[in-house]
Amino acid sequence: MKEPIHYGPLRLVDGGRLVGFMEDNGAVVDGDYLADLKDEIDIKKQWCMWDKPAFYDFLRETPRGMAAHVTPRTEEVTEWTGTDVKVILDNMKSRRAARSFTGEPVSDDDIWQMVQAGRFAASGGNLRPHRFLVTRNPETVRKIRSFSPGMLAEPSAIIAILIDWDQVAREFSSIQPSMIPYVDVGTAAQNMLNMAYALGVGSCPVTSFSQSGVAGVLDLPSNLTVELLIMLGQPKPVERGLNANAPKSVTTKDLTSWETFGNHDR
Numbered sequence: 496m497k498e499p500i501h502y503g504p505l506r507l508v509d510g511g512r513l514v515g516f517m518e519d520n521g522a523v524v525d526g527d528y529l530a531d532l533k534d535e536i537d538i539k540k541q542w543c544m545w546d547k548p549a550f551y552d553f554l555r556e557t558p559r560g561m562a563a564h565v566t567p568r569t570e571e572v573t574e575w576t577g578t579d580v581k582v583i584l585d586n587m588k589s590r591r592a593a594r595s596f597t598g599e600p601v602s603d604d605d606i607w608q609m610v611q612a613g614r615f616a617a618s619g620g621n622l623r624p625h626r627f628l629v630t631r632n633p634e635t636v637r638k639i640r641s642f643s644p645g646m647l648a649e650p651s652a653i654i655a656i657l658i659d660w661d662q663v664a665r666e667f668s669s670i671q672p673s674m675i676p677y678v679d680v681g682t683a684a685q686n687m688l689n690m691a692y693a694l695g696v697g698s699c700p701v702t703s704f705s706q707s708g709v710a711g712v713l714d715l716p717s718n719l720t721v722e723l724l725i726m727l728g729q730p731k732p733v734e735r736g737l738n739a740n741a742p743k744s745v746t747t748k749d750l751t752s753w754e755t756f757g758n759h760d761r
């Protein structure tokens with residue numbers, strides 16, 4: 496397989512995590528094997544630096560060993576219909592940043608759906624170095640807003656997307672220099688915005704805020720930085736747009752080239 500060398504150790508690290516996940520979900524039939532495997536991964540992932548053949552052998556053999564020790568998935572695979580695809584695309588096309596709220600609360604169940612959508616976003620190396628911090632307390636929301644000039648409305652709740660730099664230092668050592676954690680913030684945010692819209696909740700991403708100010712309000716330890724805030728609220732029926740930069744009629748065709756850059760025709 497042709498791929499960057501660091502993908503091997505990344506997959507191993509991910510394999511170690513999956514072992515934990517399988518244990519949590521009762522998919523495991525041989526606990527001792529998995530405990531040993533986790534230790535083995537921790538040691539043998541280092542081999543990529545000084546014993547490439549042994550490392551590649553380990554990469555090849557480990558999945559076979561794992562396959563013999565787990566029970567297969569029994570869930571049904573979702574089959575998408577044309578109607579589902581249209582609903583999903585319509586949701587993405589009609590979602591707008593909401594900046595005008597009624598003041599009514601957003602339910603915990605709705606917020607939970609949003610953070611789940613964030614959790615299932617694509618993530619570089621599947622490492623997921625981001626954390627989601629939900630704030631519903633009106634006083635805390637007010638304080639966060641006082642450090643956020645870009646927060647143009649009073650939300651009922653805020654989801655702060657953080658990066659855990661301790662995790663990045665631990666697990667991203669083979670990727671350098673890396674913008675992956677920031678990309679992960681974006682993928683999670685977009686999933687959350689789409690889910691919010693699907694639930695009828697108004698949402699708006701905000702990056703215009705003081706990182707240190709908001710971190711102080713949230714009492715965060717130094718390994719956590721606040722990268723993006725999503726304000727949430729019940730949207731007012733007539734949505735107020737941000738006029739400063741609008742409207743630019745960018746079409747999908749304008750943004751997309753086929754085969755050669757600048758060739759917009761299929």
Ligand SMILES: Cc1cc2nc3c(=O)[nH]c(=O)nc-3n(C[C@H](O)[C@H](O)[C@H](O)COP(=O)(O)O)c2cc1C
Pocket residue numbers: 590591592593594645646647699700701702703704737740
């Ligand atoms: C990275 C990023 C940062 C943003 N920061 C802010 C912000 O600080 N304040 C704000 O009101 N909107 C912010 N937005 C929302 C954009 O202005 C909005 O997504 C854009 O105008 C397109 O409008 P739409 O989301 O309704 O399609 C941000 C969006 C992104 C992706």
